[in-house]
Amino acid sequence: MLRRISKESVLKLPFPSRLVIASRESRLAMWQAEHVQARLAALYPQCRIDILGMTTRGDQILDRSLAQVGGKGLFIKELEVAMAEGRADLAVHSLKDMPMDVPDGFSLAAVLEREDPRDAFVSTHYSSLEELPPGAVVGTSSLRRQALIAARHPHLKIHALRGNLDTRLRKLDQGDYAAIILAAAGLIRLGVPQRIRAFLAPEHHLPAPGQGAMAIEIPAGRHDLAQMLAPLNHHATALTVDAERTVSRVFGGSCQIPLAAYATIEGEVMRLRALVATPDGLRIAAADVSGPADAPQIVATEAIASLQAQDAEAILAACRAEPL
Numbered sequence: 001m002l003r004r005i006s007k008e009s010v011l012k013l014p015f016p017s018r019l020v021i022a023s024r025e026s027r028l029a030m031w032q033a034e035h036v037q038a039r040l041a042a043l044y045p046q047c048r049i050d051i052l053g054m055t056t057r058g059d060q061i062l063d064r065s066l067a068q069v070g071g072k073g074l075f076i077k078e079l080e081v082a083m084a085e086g087r088a089d090l091a092v093h094s095l096k097d098m099p100m101d102v103p104d105g106f107s108l109a110a111v112l113e114r115e116d117p118r119d120a121f122v123s124t125h126y127s128s129l130e131e132l133p134p135g136a137v138v139g140t141s142s143l144r145r146q147a148l149i150a151a152r153h154p155h156l157k158i159h160a161l162r163g164n165l166d167t168r169l170r171k172l173d174q175g176d177y178a179a180i181i182l183a184a185a186g187l188i189r190l191g192v193p194q195r196i197r198a199f200l201a202p203e204h205h206l207p208a209p210g211q212g213a214m215a216i217e218i219p220a221g222r223h224d225l226a227q228m229l230a231p232l233n234h235h236a237t238a239l240t241v242d243a244e245r246t247v248s249r250v251f252g253g254s255c256q257i258p259l260a261a262y263a264t265i266e267g268e269v270m271r272l273r274a275l276v277a278t279p280d281g282l283r284i285a286a287a288d289v290s291g292p293a294d295a296p297q298i299v300a301t302e303a304i305a306s307l308q309a310q311d312a313e314a315i316l317a318a319c320r321a322e323p324l
Contacts (some may be wrong), residue, residue, distance in 0.1 A: 095210030151281030
């Protein structure tokens with residue numbers, strides 16, 4: 001778990017004169033990198049902070065689903081290579097795009113405060129999923145979203161949707177889809193919240209583990225960087241995503257598994273909701289548990305046990321047996 005370190009103690013430490021942030025070149029990814037750049041510049045005004053923009057395989061392969069071409073790691077591999085080769089010191093990611101296990105040689109240094117974690121309904125002609133007529137085409141790149149929509153709205157057609165946020169919006173606007181489902185956080189961060197026609201409530205549409213949170217990855221052993229980045233870590237967000245990612249890790253969470261997990265904290269209590277499903281939404285195991293806010297592993301373990309008691313493994317086995 002990430003530790004809290006005071007800003008005052010960090011400012012007394014020696015730090016590099018220059019840092020390079022590796023980032024995907026999509027507009028949203030660059031916004032995230034620039035956000036971290038600004039935060040670090042405010043903390044360390046003597047340090048020059050540059051951004052190395054890169055195109056990843058996940059950005060290049062748009063004609064197939066992520067589940068078909070290798071999963072979430074396609075968005076970060078090139079950034080990790082840049083760090084390993086010394087061309088970059090850190091990388092900024094959307095946490096939901098990070099594999100559940102950080103590769104050897106790297107570590108998660110900070111999790112920033114979460115933006116709105118909900119999914120957003122986006123359409124040019126309709127106000128909600130409930131308003132869509134039978135046979136309407138909904139675009140999403142996520143098996144989780146596909147399963148949740150299919151479970152509640154079996155009369156809708158769900159088609160794959162790849163590309164960065166701007167590409168997805170363009171495909172909607174040109175009439176390829178009646179509606180698309182996107183992470184609300186991306187639309188908010190890029191300054192286009194008006195495109196959101198409705199937020200999908202977690203009660204019926206649980207987010208992905210880590211959705212809405214940004215993470216900073218660094219090479220393992222860079223203790224100087226870890227200390228510099230510590231003030232950017234948001235403790236409550238780090239606790240909740242730790243619980244969510246623990247559930248996902250146990251069940252092999254990836255782009256090939258319809259899995260959701262969402263934790264919230266009120267006072268000293270963490271509530272964790274999670275589910276696994278088949279892509280058609282016909283079989284779902286769901287958990288809703290609570291426990292100490294400062295013990296995410298304990299809360300996650302209870303959620304895992306609840307899902308396993310509902311034969312989650314059989315659901316996942318059915319997912320793996322289905323062609324992608």
